Amino acid sequence: MSAICIANNKGGVGKTTTAVNLAAGLARLNQRVLVVDLDGQANATYALTGRVHPVPSIYDVLVGTRKLDTIIWQTNEENVWIVPADGRLQQADVEMAARPGREFRLARALAGVDYDYIIIDTPPSLGVLTQNALAASTDVLVPIALTEFSVIGMDKLEATIEDLRDGLNLPDLEILGVFATFYEDTTTSRETWGLLEKKFEGRLLETRIPKNLDLEKAHRANESVLSFAPNSSGGQGYTHLAREVKKLASAHARGHERRHA
Amino acid sequence: MAGRKSRKAAEQPHLVTAQADSSSESGDMLTPDELARALRAMASELERDPALARRVAGAMRIPNAGADRSGDVATADVATDRPVAPTRSSGRAFKPRLVTGAAPALGTGVPDPFALREQLGEDGLRAVLADLRLGTLRAIVREHQLDPARQLAGQNDDAKFRALILKATKRPKRG
Numbered sequence: 001m002s003a004i005c006i007a008n009n010k011g012g013v014g015k016t017t018t019a020v021n022l023a024a025g026l027a028r029l030n031q032r033v034l035v036v037d038l039d040g041q042a043n044a045t046y047a048l049t050g051r052v053h054p055v056p057s058i059y060d061v062l063v064g065t066r067k068l069d070t071i072i073w074q075t076n077e078e079n080v081w082i083v084p085a086d087g088r089l090q091q092a093d094v095e096m097a098a099r100p101g102r103e104f105r106l107a108r109a110l111a112g113v114d115y116d117y118i119i120i121d122t123p124p125s126l127g128v129l130t131q132n133a134l135a136a137s138t139d140v141l142v143p144i145a146l147t148e149f150s151v152i153g154m155d156k157l158e159a160t161i162e163d164l165r166d167g168l169n170l171p172d173l174e175i176l177g178v179f180a181t182f183y184e185d186t187t188t189s190r191e192t193w194g195l196l197e198k199k200f201e202g203r204l205l206e207t208r209i210p211k212n213l214d215l216e217k218a219h220r221a222n223e224s225v226l227s228f229a230p231n232s233s234g235g236q237g238y239t240h241l242a243r244e245v246k247k248l249a250s251a252h253a254r255g256h257e258r259r260h261a
Numbered sequence: 262m263a264g265r266k267s268r269k270a271a272e273q274p275h276l277v278t279a280q281a282d283s284s285s286e287s288g289d290m291l292t293p294d295e296l297a298r299a300l301r302a303m304a305s306e307l308e309r310d311p312a313l314a315r316r317v318a319g320a321m322r323i324p325n326a327g328a329d330r331s332g333d334v335a336t337a338d339v340a341t342d343r344p345v346a347p348t349r350s351s352g353r354a355f356k357p358r359l360v361t362g363a364a365p366a367l368g369t370g371v372p373d374p375f376a377l378r379e380q381l382g383e384d385g386l387r388a389v390l391a392d393l394r395l396g397t398l399r400a401i402v403r404e405h406q407l408d409p410a411r412q413l414a415g416q417n418d419d420a421k422f423r424a425l426i427l428k429a430t431k432r433p434k435r436g
Contacts, residue, residue, distance in 0.1 A: 054369070220394070222395065223396025228395070
């Protein structure tokens with residue numbers, strides 16, 4: 001099983017869109033996928049179920065009043081389940097600050113959960129929720145919007161991952177890949193792509209997710225773009241991303257098994 | 262006397278429950294099913310119309326009530342040992358609604374249209390479906406195998422999905 005955290009401390013780079021559509025793409029490759037919505041905006045929950053801030057949610061699991069397996073829902077996508085979020089998560093950083101083992105609450109809750117993939121959507125910050133997501137993950141996938149300033153802030157995410165890897169003893173946590181979102185055939189997009197190639201040599205995925213209105217329309221329809229408009233440029237982009245991620249995650253898992261054999 | 266009472270009720274529809282209640286001695290009391298249906302319809306209207314919900318909540322507010330009287334079970338569970346925040350800041354804090362769908366009858370996960378029809382009747386099911394978007398409608402059709410001929414495969418027309426669900430649920434559930 002691979003647990004993939006979709007992380008970037010910048011907002012508006014396509015984290016939720018990626019969580020929803022990558023999950024649907026992997027499901028179409030006959031994988032059973034669990035999405036964990038850790039963002040207090042609960043947009044992944046809405047996009048996959050049509051429900052707005054349902055209670056109980058992952059918040060209740062993190063504060064210890066619910067067991068995770070009691071709040072797993074079937075989503076609108078076949079072979080995709082979700083642990084929903086609600087707005088109380090926006091206060092979770094403060095509420096969990098003084099609790100012992102606060103970074104491992106999600107990891108503990110997910111122990112024994114059996115899916116081929118767990119995809120964790122995170123808030124645009126590096127607070128305790130994102131730390132929980134990283135501590136519960138085997139891989140990190142970083143979407144970067146191909147816009148001006150998009151690369152700024154990446155150093156901080158990388159430093160956080162390194163700190164967590166050392167400080168919390170997570171030797172296997174690594175950045176599975178960085179990939180581009182909001183790609184357009186413009187000078188800014190091409191130049192930023194060039195910067196990414198240099199900065200993330202060997203870790204930049206081939207997939208470029210284009211800027212595509214169908215991605216937004218699919219959210220409004222409460223389903224993935226692969227259900228709403230599979231042949232759109234966005235649909236094709238996420239189909240490609242799912243194949244690429246599956247290949248990389250399998251290779252990483254095999255490496256992990258060899259190291260621990 | 263009876264004529265005066267019914268004219269008063271017609272002029273003041275919001276008094277219907279009270280009228281029914283006061284006439285219980287003469288055998289006009291709502292049955293449990295009717296009462297449940299009326300409450301579900303009211304809840305549905307309150308969810309649909311936030312302004313109405315706010316007005317009703319305002320009318321129901323108990324003077325000087327504490328900030329924690331939200332009625333939300335999960336919030337109350339979590340918040341029992343916390344000090345009560347000053348009124349002004351607690352007014353700003355996020356208070357989740359207990360939402361398990363566009364209507365509470367939806368439950369969690371993909372809604373069951375057969376159960377909804379049984380519970381709410383055809384008009385109730387139609388009203389629920391009107392609130393659902395394409396993804397949920399498509400999931401209902403898939404999960405309950407309502408389109409074995411796959412006539413709606415690749416379609417994005419919400420209305421066709423609603424019509425199919427309404428038609429298919431007239432038959433008993435398969436399996």
